Amino acid sequence: MWLQTFLCVILFVLIRSDEHDHQYEPNEEVVLWVNTVGPYHNRQETYPYFSLPFCAGPKPSINHYHETLGENLLGVELEFSGVNIAFRGDYTKTEYCSVDLTKEKYELFVYAIKNHYWYQMYIDDLPIWGVVGEYDEKDESFWLWTHKKFEIGFNEDRIVDVNLTSEAKVKLTPGMNIKFSYEVNWKKSSIPFEDRFEKYLDPGFFQHRIHWFSIFNSFMMVIFLVGIVSMILMRTLRKDYARYNEKDIDDLERDLGDEYGWKQVHGDVFRSPPFSTFLASLFGSGCQIAAVALVVVVFTIVGELYTERGSLLNTAIFMYAVTAPVNGFFGGGLYARLGGKLWIRQMVIGALLVPGFVSLTAFFINFIAIYYQAAKAIHFTSMLAIIAICIFIILPCNLIGTLLGRALTGQANYPCRINAVPRPIPEKKWYTDPLVITVFGGLLPFGSIFIEVYFVFTSFWAYKIYYVYGFMLLVFLILLVVTVCVTIVTTYFLLNAEDYRWQWTSFATGASIGLYIYMYSFYYYFFKTKMYGLFQTTFYFGYMALLSSILGIMCGTFGYTGANYFVRIIYSTVKID
Numbered sequence: 001m002w003l004q005t006f007l008c009v010i011l012f013v014l015i016r017s018d019e020h021d022h023q024y025e026p027n028e029e030v031v032l033w034v035n036t037v038g039p040y041h042n043r044q045e046t047y048p049y050f051s052l053p054f055c056a057g058p059k060p061s062i063n064h065y066h067e068t069l070g071e072n073l074l075g076v077e078l079e080f081s082g083v084n085i086a087f088r089g090d091y092t093k094t095e096y097c098s099v100d101l102t103k104e105k106y107e108l109f110v111y112a113i114k115n116h117y118w119y120q121m122y123i124d125d126l127p128i129w130g131v132v133g134e135y136d137e138k139d140e141s142f143w144l145w146t147h148k149k150f151e152i153g154f155n156e157d158r159i160v161d162v163n164l165t166s167e168a169k170v171k172l173t174p175g176m177n178i179k180f181s182y183e184v185n186w187k188k189s190s191i192p193f194e195d196r197f198e199k200y201l202d203p204g205f206f207q208h209r210i211h212w213f214s215i216f217n218s219f220m221m222v223i224f225l226v227g228i229v230s231m232i233l234m235r236t237l238r239k240d241y242a243r244y245n246e247k248d249i250d251d252l253e254r255d256l257g258d259e260y261g262w263k264q265v266h267g268d269v270f271r272s273p274p275f276s277t278f279l280a281s282l283f284g285s286g287c288q289i290a291a292v293a294l295v296v297v298v299f300t301i302v303g304e305l306y307t308e309r310g311s312l313l314n315t316a317i318f319m320y321a322v323t324a325p326v327n328g329f330f331g332g333g334l335y336a337r338l339g340g341k342l343w344i345r346q347m348v349i350g351a352l353l354v355p356g357f358v359s360l361t362a363f364f365i366n367f368i369a370i371y372y373q374a375a376k377a378i379h380f381t382s383m384l385a386i387i388a389i390c391i392f393i394i395l396p397c398n399l400i401g402t403l404l405g406r407a408l409t410g411q412a413n414y415p416c417r418i419n420a421v422p423r424p425i426p427e428k429k430w431y432t433d434p435l436v437i438t439v440f441g442g443l444l445p446f447g448s449i450f451i452e453v454y455f456v457f458t459s460f461w462a463y464k465i466y467y468v469y470g471f472m473l474l475v476f477l478i479l480l481v482v483t484v485c486v487t488i489v490t491t492y493f494l495l496n497a498e499d500y501r502w503q504w505t506s507f508a509t510g511a512s513i514g515l516y517i518y519m520y521s522f523y524y525y526f527f528k529t530k531m532y533g534l535f536q537t538t539f540y541f542g543y544m545a546l547l548s549s550i551l552g553i554m555c556g557t558f559g560y561t562g563a564n565y566f567v568r569i570i571y572s573t574v575k576i577d
């Protein structure tokens, strides 16, 4: 039964537009889809195109566009324009419809022009933008562009370039009749079909010296940190090896006598932390997020997914569903090692933690979107689809992973015995407090990626199309190494201060990068964007919180993994029993 659902969802996710293969016969119909309108400065605040009193052309509506899940979540809302365009058929200026400007319609247009509305359309999956109108400050009049001039470049039987020019502005007065017209000119173009998206990319922005420089910088940091970690490991381990090899009893006793620091807590380091269910769930989710991130980035590099509407999101959702066993494997395994008994509860929490969190945020933002009647409002069917994916794919897959994880990695095998009574944690310097360590621990990882964060934000908020996924892969790896190294160093500090609560501390140390990213997003909002209004602001801060948390969970997992290996390695040399 669930196999069928699974297949359905795969189809649902993978089916693309029913627009053909991008090849046209002469005079074959070319569809002009209208998408959304919205304020120029609020890229996510979009409304259906016909929420403004534009009119459609006389051509009868063809089938409604079948949008994918990802497109719906992104607020793609394609509707047929009714405008007649045929492949390589030139049209001189042709009127396609007219609007009687009643008072309400007048006010709608005036509102749109005041707020710098622009609209978006698609021809053959190529996006086109145009502004609605202009405000003339001299006589405080509002002007509307009524003529659309399309210049379409074709290369043999394919469309490779589209330009839109707005012309013939008319001064708006209530009661007037506005005639909308268009014209189409076809031009031979030598742009290869594969390269037609290149004009939307901005190499000058993404391949700026600063970008390369920051990667280089982060790389230096990685080398430095790896150096420090190997020094710590060598220091702690060499002494022990030397000691045990010599078998010098006197020496050993002297060493044990004035021993202080991390060795003192050997009876407590492997004590299960409080809230182990939650730790295991976060850890499993983090592993899954990392797997999805890695796979999606690699896919995007190979498949240039950024050129297709919603396909990046579709891929991410699909990957998240099928990587659910990863979550169960690592989360369930860790829970078993921590001695947890209620493993089914842990599995359900672990499986639904991230989807639940994402859905809650989206649900909240959706309320506002519905209130605004924005195109971003998520349809009921999409919500059902998401819930179905959670129940029929994520949960069963997670169960398989959990069973495997418990069977294969569920044995604790700790190198040291756990004392019956917890050791009191001594008074210590302020800088070895777990909270301080956590907060400072995020600084270096954030420093290593914040330039990239700027580029990602700029494209995430739709000012540019992000396409340098090679950079992103590199930054992902740098972030991984930096987070692991920093957490190992801070764990070492913590244990030396005879504080054995390293599990949560190491997770939090890694995760604190999310805090910095969120703080940075405030800076970005106020200094780099001109967003305004309740809808856009909620949208921005809501999704930024989501992004920061997800990154935080992922980096927390990196941190915990690193610290876990480190602790196991150093305590496996402690043979005091």
Ligand SMILES: *[C@@H]1O[C@H](CO)[C@@H](O)[C@H](O)[C@H]1NC(C)=O
Pocket (backbone or CB within 6 Å): 151, 152, 153, 161, 162, 163, 187, 189
């Ligand atoms: C579109 O505009 C660009 C830049 O102005 C120009 O290079 C290109 O040839 C135009 N394409 C068509 C089909 O007119």
